[in-house]
Structure formats: C-alpha cells, structure tokens
Amino acid sequence: MASVQPELSLSKVDISLVTPLEKTSHPTFLDPTIFDLVTLDAYVPRVYCYRLENTEEAFNHYVNKLKQSLRETLVSYYPLAGRWIRTYDATIRRLMCTDEGVPFIVARIEDFNLDDVVDVNDFKGCHLLAGYELLNMNSNDFISLLETPLLPMFVQVTKFKCGSATLCCTISHTSTDGTGVMTFMQAWSETALRGKTSVIPNFDRSLIPIKVSDFIPLPTGKLSYDPATIGRRFKLSKTTSKFLRVRKDVIDAWKKEAAQKSIQLSSVDCMTAHLWRSLASLDSIPQHFTSPETWICTLINGRNRFLDTAVGNDYFGNASFGHHLPIIPLSEIPDISSAGSIVHKTVNEVTASTYKENVRDLLKTGTVYHSFEGRHLIVSSWHRFPFYEIDFGFGIPFFAGLNSPNWNFLSLGYCMITPPAPGSEHLACFHLGLPQEVHEALAADKNFMALFH
Template identity: 30%
Template sequence: MDAFNTTANDVLTIERSVPHTVLPEQDTPGGSIFLSSIDNAALTIISTVYAFDRSDANVVGVIKHALSKVLVYYYPLAGRLAKDSQGKLTVDCEKKLGVPFVEASADCRIENLGSIQIIDPDLAGKLVYRDPTENMLEDGPLLTVQVTKFKCGGFTLGMAIHHCMVDGVGAINFMNSWAELARGKSLSLIPYHDRTILKSRVPPQIRGPYDDFVRVSDVSDITASFEREQIVYKSFHFDADKLETLKKMITTGGQEMSSCSNFVALAALVWRARSMALKMKPHQLSKLLIAFDFRLKLRTSVPEGYFGNALLAPSCLCTAGELIDQPISSATGKINKAIERVTEDYVRSSIDFFDTYHYDPYSVSSLLISSWLRLDYSCIDFGWGGPRQLGTGNPPLNLCLFMRDESKNKMGTVVALGLPLSAMNTFEELVRI
C-alpha cells in the first residue's frame, strides 16, 4: 500500500505565472444551460492531474491555444453558474468570463513525484490552480487549468472542474477533444449540451421505497473520530492473483459465486472492512453507494456525447452488525441486487425524487465507491504521447476510488480512500489478502 508521497511535496518547488484568462476562439451561444437535479446535487470541485513524460518548448502555447479552440465546442465551461427563479442552478453563458490558465515550472524531474493517483493535498495545491473565487457560487470559474513543466521535459496538466458540469465520462471526452485539437485533428465526438433530456417528469412519478433515500444517522460517534484524529489517505493494490483469492473466499454452499465480478468482490471487502475499522455499533446503519453511469440504461435518450452528469448511486443498506456477522457473500449479494436495480424506470424515478426533495444521500457512515477503471485516459495525447498517470487530490472523506493499477504489468485494481489514523491501521489489516 502507498501513503501520500510527502517527500515529493517537500522537495517540489514551483514558480507560477499569474492566471491568464482563456476565452473561446470564436463567438459562442449565449443564454443559459439547464442543469438537471443530478447536476444540482454535485456541488463539489474535482481536482485531477495528468502526468506526461515528455514535451517540447511549445507545450504551454499548444495546450493554451487548443483550450481556446475546444471551448468553442464546450462553451458552458467558459460561463458561470447562476440561479433561476426557483433557486436551481443553471449555467449563464452570457457571462463569457473564460477559464483561468496558469503556467508553472518545477525544479525537479517528473519521476520525483512518484505515484500521483491519490495526491497529498499540499502537493495537489502546487500542481492544480484553485481560484480564490471558486466557492463564490455565481462568480467562481467552472474550470481552471495549470500546466507545470519539469526539468526532464515532462509536464503535468492540473485541472479543477466543477462536478455540476460533468462526470468522469464527460471529463475524459472533453480531454480527448482538447488533445485532438492540439494535434490539429477534428473532433471525433461532438458534445451534446441539452440536459433537459434528464428533466424530472410532471407530475413526478416516484416509485419506491429505495434504500437510496433512507437518511442514516451517526449513532457510533464516527463524526468525532474524523474530527479528532489525523486523516490518512492510502492506496491498496490488488493484482489478479489477489482478486482471484478474494473471489474464492466469497462462496455460497462451497461454490464460488459465478456472478461475482472483481468490482463487486472488492466493493464488499472494502464496505465491511471500513465499517469494522470505524467501530460502527451493531445497530448503526451502514450504507454503501455505488456511482453508476446510466448512459447505457437510457441508450435511446442519452446521446454518446452527453456533457453532464449521468450518474446515480444505487445503494445497499443494512446494520453494521448484519454486515459484519454474516458471510461476505451476503454483502456481494446486496451489491449485485443494487446494481441490477438500475433500469430506465429506476433512473427516471430517482431523478424525480431528487428534484422533489433535494436530498443529500451522504453521511460519514455512508461509503461511496466510484470506479475509474473504465475511464480510458491513455489516448489523451496533446502531441507528445499519452499520460503516464492520472491522479486526483482532496477526495471527500466518504469516497473510495477504484483505479487501474499502474505499478505492475499484471491487470489489477488500486483501492484508495481516507480514514482516521486508528481506523486506517485496522482497515489495512482487514483488507490484507
């Protein structure tokens, strides 16, 4: 397992330019963009860093010029948030305030960074420009960009993007489009900006009840442990052999569950181990939420280039006592059922619910697992080859990321999360295979 690379942070010194505003190269539509109830619930800013091994003297100019070109297609990113008459967020495309762009240089080689899959907050602060107005809802930029050049010729591309604008699939599509224009290519995918296709129905048709909508109270004093102790982030590597061993542990009547995927097996392991490590009381409700891309479930109404959030979080809910006392196969069964529940009717019903009740499903006793395993960033080539790594900084405390294992040639998965120090020590023992 890996903790934060604090050594890299200690030795990394960077010099930054003042932010330069990048505007779309051509006139873009005005008006406003409707944001769905799913978008309205995603009020966080996501930091990502792409690390590239080589470049040349023109790297900053090429990327900045291509950004002005790609903003013609992804023009909402150059706007700002606004509120409509009902208090819901929209994107004001009349406010063409652009994207802050920062050029930076580092005093070391890019390999000195080590693994950046989960980045120390201080290191992320050096590689990603965070605008001082970002928390001013109607003034902050929706995207910031920083290109940092290293002595070896490598560079990092750091971004802070508002989650209400896009999910992981949309972000990768945006990056691919940006890179294509940098190489002088035409876009292979045109973004689709009409988010009214995910508008709630009138009248709402909420079918349930679903475990997703159950509010979970903290009866185990978990909040206090997060506030009292040092928070530690670590990543855990599961290669193909470990994953196979784990799946063999998950048995029903002595037979391996044929429907248990690597993802489901790992999700069950992490959910149980986290609940145990946080010392949840037996009657404490423990909720697992799974970030689910429902584009394929609404194939007829969500175009391939949809630029917005097409994610829901189907959940599993039980007491910590039930989760821990029963075999792990019980947890995998709950997870499989939650995933199978995602149908078009489920998606539409959930959208109606969120639009009606403005519900926040998260709490410290909840765990959200988000898989980046299918996000193919290897083809994001600005002219010097694809990135060697993709990383993120400042993940929420109830979030666990599943990412590709980049440290080995064997297929595998990296599990990354943050916990209070004492809980992390216990969690580390519980997931050892």
C-alpha cells in the same frame, strides 16, 4: 521516489484566460437537471503526468499546443468557458454560457523532479498542482461562495526540474460527471494530436426526462432559506488520501469462488464488497462513528441504460446519481460472494421504471443523513475510463488519476477506483479518502490489506 512529499513552491506563475477560438451561436445559459443537483457539489481535480525533454523550448511547445487545442475544443464545449451564477429558485445556480474563458495557469517547480512529488506506487496527491490558491479559491469552502460566479473548469500546467510536466484539469461535478469529463479530455487530446475530433458533445438538458420541479417545488419568490447553509449541519471530518494498488490475483480468486456458487460478479462488485465489509468490521471510532451501521453509496451511470437512448457518452452533464446499498448487519455479508451479490443486485435494480423513485429516495436520504452515526463511503468507479489514452502529441501519461481533492467539507469518505498504468501488474487503483484514524484502523486490518500490493 520520495515517500514523504517535499516542501514545494511555485515560481514563474502565469495566469491567462483561454477563450473559444471563435464565437458561435449557442444557448446563453444552461439550467441544471435533477442529476446535476443531486451529485457531489465539488471540484474534481484530475492529474496527468508527462515526460518531456528538459528544455525550455520543449515545455513552451507543450504549453502552446495545450492552449491552442483547448481554444479549438472550447468552440464545441462552450459551457466550460462560462460561469455558474446564483439564482433565487430551487435550481440554486445557472450556468451562463458567456465564453469568458477557462483560467489557464502555467507554473514551475524548479527545485524538485516530478518523481520526487508523484510516486506512482503511493501517490498522495499534491494540492499545489491544481491551482485553487492561485485563483483565490478555497476548495473546502466553496459552498459559501454562492454569491460569486463559479468556474466550471480551470487548468494548471506545472514544469519540474527534470523537464517533465503535470497537467491538472479541474472541473466542477455540477457541470458534468466522470463520463462527460473523459469525453472532453478525449476531444481535447484528439484536437491537439490530429487537428480535429470525432467527439460532438450534446448539451440538450431536455433529454433528461425528469424535471427538477418533479422533486423540488419551485418557489414563487425569494427562497425562505439561504442556499449557502445547505449541508452545514452535517458533521465534518478532515480527510486524507491514500493510494492503494489492487491485486488482480485476489479479485480473480473471489470471482471464481462466487462463480462456483452460481454468482457472477464483476471486478468492481468485488472491490465494492471488500470496502463495504472492511468498513463495517471496524470498531467504533468515537470522533467519526459510533454505530456499526455502514452506509455505502455507489455511483450509477444512466447513459444507454435507464435514461433515454439519446443520452449516450456524448451527453455532457450529469447522467449519474448515488444509490445506497442496504444498511444490514455484517453477519449478513460474511464473505465477498454474499456482499458482492448484494452490490450487483442493488446496482442492477435501478431501471427505467424505478430510477425516478430511486432519485426521490436519494433526496430523502439527504434530509436525515446529518443524524446518521455510522460509517459512510461513496464509491465511484472510473475503472474503464481511458486515462492512459490522453495523448496531446507528447506520448501518453506515465501516471494519471485523482489529484487528492481534500474534500474536508464532505462528511462521507470516498473511494475513486481508477485504471492502472499500462504494463502494471495490478488490476486497479484506489484513491481512498478517509479521516486519518479510519485509515490507520484499516491499515491494521490484515484482511483489508490483503487485497493490495
């Protein structure tokens, strides 16, 4: 497998719209909830890699089956076939359920095999597999496109010289969170495999018991500011993505050490604690941060936890929000047990009686974030997501994960924790997005690298 990604080009590109198989009676629009508004306003590309027979017939069968099953799935997942439009109140956008369809791109890379591009041990991501440019989209500057209807979702299928193919499904985070995406992918693949699905999505925004107006006063007329300027005052850093494989033996040892101190930690507690301590221990990098303060934001899912019990895994929308770990000196988190204990406590302190104030704190945080000179990282765990159960009738993917989104508009770094492929010796994978200079500093830290294969 190549360690350096080759120069790639697409050929035989075909773009079509996949519409719901049949028209149904459904709401004409969905307004975002407070959780849709406080989430990362970005497209999140997920890639699935499949081994196929190296024939044109096999690839055409694969494409046709994906399209037909998507048509069937969109009957119940109709919002994904709509468009986000701009409004002039605090909701900023409204999802119009127009049944216009999902852009579906079919393309080929004829000069390289899939293994030349996707190294399962060091996946660097490949923007060309997502389809942004083919749809005249700039993934790093979409905030300026509020006047333009935005897609909730688009798909690209790419065939390689060897016959194998990638499926890249890109869904806007404003439309739903990771749990919503995974239930959709399960519904789509079940429909392809069995002709039906047991997943019945729930779009009832009234289930979210707090309203936007509880937090953001609704204006009576046109906004006095341009929503397209939101976030522009933040310092921006060009990020690069690194793929790291987490060692199970190290995590097990940390959990055992904590248990000896009567501290019960999950694997994700330990992984988050390690990221926190490692980032906090770096020397200043003037072009990115000058303060030792470290700001770690963890994503917390409210389904079946602090939200109404009706907001379960079938709820399609955002039921998660970011919650920050305390900003404390490195001396107060001298080891994984102490840092992990704070991570565990911080996550579990969000309850049905506190989460409204937690959301309010998050909104306040956004107003002061632009002046923060410390280190930043968003940590989102997809560790339990069934990436490797997404079978459309051609077998499970041999690799699946985040297709390195290059969120250069985002001044925070990010770490997506994904599951390993079946049979892998490692526990999890890090898709870690940071400025190149920060990556280099972490790579030189033996304590940080000790967690990875």
